[in-house]
Amino acid sequence: MxxxxxxxxxxxxxxxxxxxxxxxxxxxxxxxxxxxxxxLFASTDLEAALAKDVSCVPNPELVKVADVVVALGGDGTMLRAARVLGLSGVPLLGVNLGSLGYLTDVPVQELEEAIKILLAGKCHLDRRARVYGSVWRNGQRLAGTNALNDLVVNMGSLPRALDMELTLDGDSLGRFLGDGIIVSTPTGSTAYSLSAGGPICHPSVLGLIISPICPHSLGMRPLIVSKDTKIELILHETGEGASLTTDGQKAIELADGDRVVFREADNEVALVKFPQSHFYRVLRHKLNWGGTKRLGS
Known part of the structure; x- marks a missing residue:
């Protein structure tokens, strides 16, 4: 939207x-x-790297005073910024100081013009869904977390396959062995899920993507499900342990018998977009859609 x-x-x-x-x-x-x-205010996380003429405040205060937050870095910085913004609804603009920068809309070479356009009010907001996951142990809710890209259940430090069972709206798809599972938003469909064989989804698609990681079964394939689907993963045996990670950054340790329940989160992330921002254009440019360019073409 x-x-x-x-x-x-x-x-x-x-x-x-x-x-x-x-x-x-x-x-x-x-x-x-x-x-x-x-x-202009900056996060105190940046204080040591900035000139003294930029006022720095703690992240909670930054979220309160800002009408828009500009994240300077790569996709990891964007994902951390989205987590800091939490439920605030403050718009987020990404400036790419990294390599790929799929989520960051502005190349650093175009920063000056982008800020002029932003402050002139010529941008729009693209509201992106998040995915919410809760961990249940012995019938009690242990933890909960939101992600803009994906929530990932991964095996522990030693490469022992996980014995898992996936259920959708209470119907079991059966037990399977594998390295884990990715539940991503359409925004996250171009990240880890894509590397695991998942489909690319336009951000406006109202759904979640389930991508098993190296399943030891020919029948356990990636799925796109409705945003209202209750997704549940039961960890029957974790071997050397397992964890639930949020956008590749925050981890929750899991144990045998834990259940992880996924659904679309109640809150969205508002990304700042420019008139020239187009999903398929970014797909072509940053993911090299269509392959390499032929010599002479």
């Missing part, structure tokens, strides 16, 4: 302080904020 972006009085900065390009990128944003009369 898309809608318009409200006027921006304050920009918040979140980023990867290890990126050498960060100080120069922040200076570009600060110059444009000065020109447009827009306030």
């Amino acid at each position: 898309t809608d318009s972006l409200a006027s921006i009085g304050t920009i918040g900065l979140f980023g990867n302080p290890a990126k050498a390009e960060l100080p120069a990128a922040v200076k570009v944003i600060k110059d444009q904020c000065t020109r447009f009369g827009t306030r």
Whole structure:
């Protein structure tokens, strides 16, 4: 779902302080904020990497004061920023200081023009679904977590296959052995799920993607299910242990007998998009859709 972006009085900065390009990128944003009369705050995580003329505040305060948060880094930085924003609904814009940067909409070379367009109010919001997972042990809820890309159940540090059972709306698809399972949003369909053989979904698709990881069964294939489907994974035997990871960053340890229940989350992430932002164009450019270019073409 898309809608318009409200006027921006304050920009918040979140980023990867290890990126050498960060100080120069922040200076570009600060110059444009000065020109447009827009306030600028940065996360205290960036304080050591920035000039003293940029005010830094803790992440919870940054979320409260910002009308939009600009994430400077790669896709990992975008995913961390989405987690920091939580349920706030504050829009998120990604600036690519990394390599692939599939989620980051703005190449650093186009940053100045992008900020001008942003502050002129010529962007729109693309609201992306999240996936929610809860862990149950002995009938008690142990933990819960949201992800923008995916939730992944993985085997432990030693390569021992997991004995799992997948049920959809209470109907069992049977037990199987494998390295784990990925439950992704349409946004996450171009990430780990794609590497595991899952399909690519347009972000507007109302559903979730289930992609088994190296299943020892020819019948356990990736599935696209309705967003209202109750997905449940029962861990019958974990061998050397297992974990549930959130966007590849936050981990919850799992044990034999645990149940992990997945569904579409109640809250969305609002991504800032530009007039030239097109899903299929990004697919072609960043994932090299269609293969390599022939010589002379």
